[in-house]
Amino acid sequence: MANEQSSTGNTEVGFGRRKTLGAVAIGAALLIALPLIAKVVPVSIPLFSEILVFGLFALSFNLALGYTGVISFGHAAFFGVGAYVTAICLKFFQLPLEASMLLGALSATATGVIIAFLALQSSGAYQAVITLSMSMVFYYIAHMWISVTGGHDGMTGIPVLNLSIGIPLTGASAHKYYFILAVFLLCVFLQWRIVNSPFGKVMEAARENDQRAQTCGYNTYWVKWSAFVLSAFFSGVAGTLLLVFLEFCDVYILYWMTSGTVLVITLFGGTGTFLGPFIGALVFLAMKDGLSRHIEHWEVVTGFLFVALVLFLPKGIMGSLLTALAPKPKESSLEVAANLPEEESKP
Amino acid sequence: MMGQGLQRTVILETKNLTRDFGGLRAVNEVSLQMREGELMSIIGPNGAGKTTFFNLLSGHLFPTQGQIFFRGEEITKFPSYRRSLLGIGRSFQLTNIFPNLTAFENIRVAAQSRKITFDFWRNWKAHEDLSHKADAILKRVQLSHKRDVLANTLAYGEQRYLEMGIALATDPALLLLDEPTSGMSPEESRQTAHFIKELSKQVNIILVEHDMEVVMNISDRVTCMDSGSVVACDSPEEIRKNPKVQQCYLRESPC
Amino acid sequence: MDSILEWFNLVGAIPLSVWLQQMYLGLVNSSIFVLLALGLTIIFGLLGIMNFAHGAFYMLGAYVGWVFLRLTGSFWVALAIIPFVGAGMGFLVESYLLRPTYNRKESEFLGILVTFGLGFAAPDLVRWIFGNLGLPYLKPLAEPLFMIGGVAFSQYRFFLILITVLLASALWWLLQRTDLGMIIRAGTTNSLMVEVLGTDIRKIWTFTFCLGLAIASFAGVLVGPILAVQPTMGGEILIQCFIVVIIGGLGSFWGAIISGLLVGQILTLFPLLPHCSQLGEIVIFVVAAVVLLTRPRGLFGLE
Numbered sequence: 001m002a003n004e005q006s007s008t009g010n011t012e013v014g015f016g017r018r019k020t021l022g023a024v025a026i027g028a029a030l031l032i033a034l035p036l037i038a039k040v041v042p043v044s045i046p047l048f049s050e051i052l053v054f055g056l057f058a059l060s061f062n063l064a065l066g067y068t069g070v071i072s073f074g075h076a077a078f079f080g081v082g083a084y085v086t087a088i089c090l091k092f093f094q095l096p097l098e099a100s101m102l103l104g105a106l107s108a109t110a111t112g113v114i115i116a117f118l119a120l121q122s123s124g125a126y127q128a129v130i131t132l133s134m135s136m137v138f139y140y141i142a143h144m145w146i147s148v149t150g151g152h153d154g155m156t157g158i159p160v161l162n163l164s165i166g167i168p169l170t171g172a173s174a175h176k177y178y179f180i181l182a183v184f185l186l187c188v189f190l191q192w193r194i195v196n197s198p199f200g201k202v203m204e205a206a207r208e209n210d211q212r213a214q215t216c217g218y219n220t221y222w223v224k225w226s227a228f229v230l231s232a233f234f235s236g237v238a239g240t241l242l243l244v245f246l247e248f249c250d251v252y253i254l255y256w257m258t259s260g261t262v263l264v265i266t267l268f269g270g271t272g273t274f275l276g277p278f279i280g281a282l283v284f285l286a287m288k289d290g291l292s293r294h295i296e297h298w299e300v301v302t303g304f305l306f307v308a309l310v311l312f313l314p315k316g317i318m319g320s321l322l323t324a325l326a327p328k329p330k331e332s333s334l335e336v337a338a339n340l341p342e343e344e345s346k347p
Numbered sequence: 348m349m350g351q352g353l354q355r356t357v358i359l360e361t362k363n364l365t366r367d368f369g370g371l372r373a374v375n376e377v378s379l380q381m382r383e384g385e386l387m388s389i390i391g392p393n394g395a396g397k398t399t400f401f402n403l404l405s406g407h408l409f410p411t412q413g414q415i416f417f418r419g420e421e422i423t424k425f426p427s428y429r430r431s432l433l434g435i436g437r438s439f440q441l442t443n444i445f446p447n448l449t450a451f452e453n454i455r456v457a458a459q460s461r462k463i464t465f466d467f468w469r470n471w472k473a474h475e476d477l478s479h480k481a482d483a484i485l486k487r488v489q490l491s492h493k494r495d496v497l498a499n500t501l502a503y504g505e506q507r508y509l510e511m512g513i514a515l516a517t518d519p520a521l522l523l524l525d526e527p528t529s530g531m532s533p534e535e536s537r538q539t540a541h542f543i544k545e546l547s548k549q550v551n552i553i554l555v556e557h558d559m560e561v562v563m564n565i566s567d568r569v570t571c572m573d574s575g576s577v578v579a580c581d582s583p584e585e586i587r588k589n590p591k592v593q594q595c596y597l598r599e600s601p602c
Numbered sequence: 603m604d605s606i607l608e609w610f611n612l613v614g615a616i617p618l619s620v621w622l623q624q625m626y627l628g629l630v631n632s633s634i635f636v637l638l639a640l641g642l643t644i645i646f647g648l649l650g651i652m653n654f655a656h657g658a659f660y661m662l663g664a665y666v667g668w669v670f671l672r673l674t675g676s677f678w679v680a681l682a683i684i685p686f687v688g689a690g691m692g693f694l695v696e697s698y699l700l701r702p703t704y705n706r707k708e709s710e711f712l713g714i715l716v717t718f719g720l721g722f723a724a725p726d727l728v729r730w731i732f733g734n735l736g737l738p739y740l741k742p743l744a745e746p747l748f749m750i751g752g753v754a755f756s757q758y759r760f761f762l763i764l765i766t767v768l769l770a771s772a773l774w775w776l777l778q779r780t781d782l783g784m785i786i787r788a789g790t791t792n793s794l795m796v797e798v799l800g801t802d803i804r805k806i807w808t809f810t811f812c813l814g815l816a817i818a819s820f821a822g823v824l825v826g827p828i829l830a831v832q833p834t835m836g837g838e839i840l841i842q843c844f845i846v847v848i849i850g851g852l853g854s855f856w857g858a859i860i861s862g863l864l865v866g867q868i869l870t871l872f873p874l875l876p877h878c879s880q881l882g883e884i885v886i887f888v889v890a891a892v893v894l895l896t897r898p899r900g901l902f903g904l905e
Contacts, residue, residue, distance in 0.1 A: 071711065118891055121898035125652040125714050126852065130894065133844035137887040144880045198459055198466040198474060205456045208445035215405065216517050217431035217460035256837060260722050297730045303723020310712045311702055
């Protein structure tokens, strides 16, 4: 959670702005050049497509969790609605891909509006309870509406994807990867603007101290609501990208475990930096891919990762890395707290 | 500009303001008027209802009965953010800052509340006036050297000043300061008192304080509360002599 | 218009005995919800931790209970042992996984991450050990106890309801009439006060957590004979329990009971209505949403 890590701007200040921009530029270049690299080095393009999809999902999720402090255990609803509505538009209405994706993202946003009203009736652990349980209604709907969604077997028969300008996006092609990358980069850019805008700063203030932000004159309810709905929108876009990637839709993406997966990915990467969640997705999915031969029960690993994160790596990868690399480590609250005598406070 | 004539306008008025917590009446029919240009202090023994009264003024609690008027407008039912936008600023007794933001950002985001919230696109730095304002206030509260330090790593006294800086950044017409010198050494308290006095030339201030030296030195008027009611409201000299006021404090002393 | 009238006609044609049968089954469902919701409530009330692993321990109770059933050949032995196994697991979790989070910043969030992680890992862990198929439980007390409208209901179901009433009463007595219960109910007040009363608060936290898990795992064994035991049963019941708690109000004893009854009845009665077989699942969400928007603390919630 962001409070356990220095606030977003500051780890970058500590690390050095130019180093950060340099690292990001290199990363982006690598991603763009990936299909070329794949001709020489055995790199799996579909894996990176998946990383981009879940990376975007995690970045979107972090708008709510890390930046605004809204605890959502039900983000799979937006991801899944984005994917399913896109699939439905393609299959049943034969809409072009772009229109279907837009409708998918908008449907996810509408879902976000509903859940936002419910989630913001509370805060903290109860918010997690509300978001987890309320988001599951979409799973049940998809499960039951077999005629449309195919129920538990998933939705097949989606027409071949074609960009309206005539480029097919099929299979493991480089075209599909580039399309996903393009949408990913666009969304990341938009999120970066939002996070560095005046609104982004108010999001942080509302997270840091809701009451104080109100006393300064901010109506924090609508700030959190807006941030949550934005998070839902981008999560929906990630969902549409998932559909493009899989060309198939399955109820698992609406299941609470998918919400849990994006949560662990985000925490793993670290909620205190902008790109942390993406790094989390990268490492997590790469690990999963690499170990898939040996580990069949990946959910067990994921579950224990939650516990390990809490006990050993609260700042996530990025947070810990940056703290280690920062030239002048500022005495963080975590270190200060560690030096205080242990009080027997209520858990 | 402060009214300078004899007929100073009333900036804040409460009428029979009352707050109950179940069977306990924390604030009992308090009717007060505060005029432009004066620095009022509220004193009283522990449990007198001072902080509850403040919470009623700033909108963190709503009254069971009674009304509050700010510059003639009734604000009784307004939530705290709305009162802030009208010009009521507040600092807190228990330090209430944005822990993981820098000192600069703490003040800048407070200043931004007067200008814009829902701008999703422009970079925050584009609003240069806000950054300048934040730096100016940082200078005023003597925290310029700690500009880029995380607020939760500041020393206690520095945090109290940051607290006031945040309140100042919202351009208040009326500033409610809740025990600003709490936890400070006598020397720090004196400095803070001087700071507040200087501040009062531009902003109306109501102060809740325990430190009598501070109160007597800087206040124009002092209100003494006990058990939720106003016992006396007068100039510092008169309050000092007032037997009822002396009694509340005598009664509080353990021996 | 016609089809709505037709629908009402169909509903009206359902004999009373069928309604009663379903309501009785609803009571059985409700009993499980009540047991689980009460456990969740007392853990949250004292420790401030929302136990996202509550469903997982219910599921583990069912599985481990089955193991004891196979070992001893007796359902009753398994039923009697499992609460202690559950408490033992609770002890391990609380002492080694939760306790390190208590003194940290945002311990509330960290606590739910730990329990959520356990709940996440549990189904797959169970699949690993037991495979994907459901486990066959013995059916004890299978002889019919009474009849409603021509359908026989076993003694077992009655036993289940009875044991729930007994347990709930015992919990009520514990909470209202004992010092321990007073401390648990005091919950949110500072532990300094509690320590002054001469008790070691840490032991009480551990005890409360173990008690909650003991009840959850006990409920898991209870449903063994009448429900399909599957790895996913924990997740499903957790969602439903959260709905119960949202409707009834967190921290409310009677809220858990009344809401548990309500949700149980909705889930069992809706399948009676024509064309509505799974609508009950959706309806409880809608009810919860309405409660959240109108009375965010729940129907019987405090504050």
